[in-house]
Amino acid sequence: MAITETQTRTGRITRLRKISVAGIATAGAAAAALTLVPSPAQAAEPTAATTKAAQAAKADKPYADNLDGWIKESLGIMKAKGIPGSYEGLHRNIMRESAGDPNAQNGWDVNAQNGTPSKGLLQVIQPTFDAYHVAGTPNNLTDPVANITAAANYAADKYGSIDNVDSAY
Secondary structure, rough: OOOOOHHHHHHHHHHHHHHHHHHHHHHHHHHHHHOOOOOHHHHHOOOOOHHHHHHHHHHHHHOOOOOOHHHHHHHHHHHHHOOOOOOOOEEEEHHHHOOOOOOOOOOOOOHOOOOOEEEEEOOEHHHHHHHHOOOOOOOOOHHHHHHHHHHHHHHHHHHHOOOOOOOOO
16 A cells, blocks of 8 residues: 555544644643642741741731731730630720720710710720730720720629620729
């Protein structure tokens, strides 16, 4: 049987296609393998400078500077100091007392009339803050974390927990 020119061309094209597909598959596998092997830059151990910078950034801003972050930071301090309370209890009372405004101030109640207005997220008066301030927080009545933590400390002393407070306290 004689091989025609068309059959020869068809055979070459088929072989070229097989080689091309095999080449593409091999190149793809090699490319995939290269992406799985870390480059020296990726595999390098962190330097002391990068480790220190990451730790400093974390230490500077471990919590968000918002109500959620203030509550979470306070809960961490409360846990370390043995002050009971939950996120839900703190949040519920904060929303009732100040609607989440750390600069809220009550200028009309009996405390305000007596010259010591309630201030901050949990509407604490200065003498109560002074008596229940928790070490490790700023000594500032309107600092969100200090206000929450002092109020929770007061509520724990008077009511067992901030979770037990369902009205002005």
